[in-house]
Amino acid sequence: MRKKISKLLMKSLNTEPEFKEKPNTEELELKEQDISTCYERNLATFKSLFSVPDNIDVKVREFTITSLKRKGFIIYLSTMVDLQIIMQSIQEPLIDNEHPSEKILDIVSYPIITTNTNIGEITEFITSGNTALFVDGDDQCYLFETTKISGRSIEKSENEVIVKGAKEAFNERVIDNIALIRKKIKNENLLVKTQTISKRSRNNVFLVYQNDLVNEELLKTIIDKLDSFDVDSIIDLSILEQYLEERPRSLFPTIVYTERPDRAAAFIEEGHIILLMENSPSCLILPATFWAMFHSPEDHYLRTPYGNFIRILRFLALFVALFTSPFYLAITNFHVGMIPPDLLMAIAGTREKVPFPSIMEVLMMEIAFELIREAGLRVPSPIGPTIGIVGALILGQAAVQANIISPIVIIVIALSGLSSFIIIDISMNFAIRITRFLFIFSAGFIGIYGVMALLIAGLFYLLSLKSFGTPYFAPMTPHSQSSKDLLIRHVPMKERFRPGYLKPKDMVKQRKG
Known part of the structure; x- marks a missing residue:
């Protein structure tokens, strides 16, 4: 009997559990489909996707739309939205408005940012802090911009301290960061594009550049590089920087990392492209040279x-x-x-x-x-x-x-x-x-x-x-046309050209007086 028990124990110790990977193909297929006109089916679908009621910050509110005399429900993440706006501008008008109407736009006082039919895209909108409204019998979902995420206010730069010049720095809210750049560059050609760079976490990167300056080939190279990533999550620009570098094991950096919006704006005006991300109090400047790493914003603020x-x-x-x-x-x-x-x-x-x-x-x-x-x-x-x-x-x-x-x-x-x-x-x-x-x-x-x-x-x-x-040492070697702001900078009136190595659409940034 003891021998049998010992054999069983040995067998159980030597047997390793097999964990087979089970790809969630059903969920992926579901996200590729469009929503149904059936109220119950849409409700069940999104409760399943967001694991309601186990997921405590996902809220689903069911009600009857009085004007339409149809059922409806809204779904949102309570930790990422403005609850007061949802209650006063979306939910209460839908319930209390008794005037006959056929359109949601006539009932809700809050603007609809878009409508969508794809389940996967609607899910992305909800996880970004938007509120989704489903109406029984409608084949589309109504999406409202209700995002409200707490974060730091705009503060002084801690790592790039200067005596003379602007003191404000980026924070973790990408909306604030874009606003800081737009405050310095009041131009309709300043473009902000977004691109998703990870599959599971669906992290977005924002490309900011001057459309009438940037080199199209450079822009395409950066976009193709961002498209090539096959990764579940990139949560910060510091990690993205390592993915973007051609030589990630190189001792010397090839991308400028800065937390100063004035520095970012100066590079944009020269024809560079900057990258921003939510939750990152900084930006990446592409491309970069040795001189860009070594210069300080204060060099230009001082006489x-x-x-x-x-x-x-x-x-x-x-x-x-x-x-x-x-x-x-x-x-x-x-x-x-x-x-x-x-x-x-x-x-x-x-x-x-x-x-x-x-x-x-x-x-x-x-x-x-x-x-x-x-x-x-x-x-x-x-x-x-x-x-x-x-x-x-x-x-x-x-x-x-x-x-x-x-x-x-x-x-x-x-x-x-x-x-x-x-x-x-x-x-x-x-x-x-x-x-x-x-x-x-x-x-x-x-x-x-x-x-x-x-x-x-x-x-x-x-x-x-x-x-x-x-x-890396452009425009010194290979030599190219520039304002010659390398070892010694000239007076501002003499800095007439943008960096030639960027091949911008407009080389001259200052005409002769």
């Missing part, structure tokens, strides 16, 4: 000498962030002859009691700096700056007193880390920080030769990158 000063400082910070630590390693380990004797003696004196090689010192402090930076971002905002400042001071001072790190390394790491903060684009900031580690390893391996070899290879790699057919 030309001031803007150029900040821009030159930013380019200097780029080289400081990338090469300060690698050059320190290369010179102290492989090329000591490049250092003046007095400075060499000072460096040797500070490193006399340090037990680690230079590369270990630099790596330890670089990692510590990155940890402090991330900790300051993740902790609650009132104590974030305190952790950054106190943590860096205490850690650096303690490491020097314990003879683990030499004082000059603290200076090098601090200078390198602070310079990386000047780069405004988040993705480019990460790329520079990661690239710095690659240069540190190359410098620790073969000194200046390793740094230069990696720099040349990196430049070749960057030149190979493209964003929707646009070379």
Whole structure:
């Protein structure tokens, strides 16, 4: 008996349950059909699709339309609609109006956005926050725009802070975001198109562009790319960005991600296309170049000498962030002859009691700096700056007193880390920080030769990158006509042309005075 029980137990343990995928073909076929004129059938269909009454925020209200003397029902998502409008402008007129009428438009005081017959399309309207009205005997459904979703108000930009210029930023409501752009571009040629990019969640992306500027081939390329997605859900622009990139594993970004409507409007006026999504407090700008990532909106808000000063400082910070630590390693380990004797003696004196090689010192402090930076971002905002400042001071001072790190390394790491903060684009900031580690390893391996070899290879790699057919360093290479707003910007009166690499319908944005 024990042997039989043990065999049964072993059999049950070794037997894996089989979960066979059962495609919901019946529901898919149902969504392709049109609604019926039969009241009971339509009611049963939509209760089944929305799992009523298990789905608690789906509300179905049945009543008799007094004027028509026919039954009807409305269905909506209570968490996404304005209930007061539904009650006062839709439901009450249908029930209380006793004047004989043959049309719903004559009874309901609230405007009907559209009528539809397809079950699947009606379902999409309802899940977007619209209210659907079904009338016994009618072969079409009446849809009302009743969407009301709570969200953040328009606030200041947190990640792209500037001193002079507009302060407002995008929020999670796409309607507000489109309005912010239209407020800056009052032009009838500003088009907003919508496109569904996922099958199950039916997430919509909004394409915003100037119809009289945008290159039709570029527009078709982007639309075809969005059509090619075969995915259930893309809930945010940050995820969509990874689907759109030609090289998603590339260290350097090829799409501009911004939360500033003024920056988005400036790119639209040049012939770019921007993408918006519901629940995303930002937009994507297509195509993008290295210069677009590196420039700041403040460069144009400031007077030309001031803007150029900040821009030159930013380019200097780029080289400081990338090469300060690698050059320190290369010179102290492989090329000591490049250092003046007095400075060499000072460096040797500070490193006399340090037990680690230079590369270990630099790596330890670089990692510590990155940890402090991330900790300051993740902790609650009132104590974030305190952790950054106190943590860096205490850690650096303690490491020097314990003879683990030499004082000059603290200076090098601090200078390198602070310079990386000047780069405004988040993705480019990460790329520079990661690239710095690659240069540190190359410098620790073969000194200046390793740094230069990696720099040349990196430049070749960057030149190979493209964003929707646009070379990464355009219009510098390959050369094309533009306003020459690259390293140094001209006074606004001299910026006459739009970027030639976009091939806009109108190249001239400012005629000669």
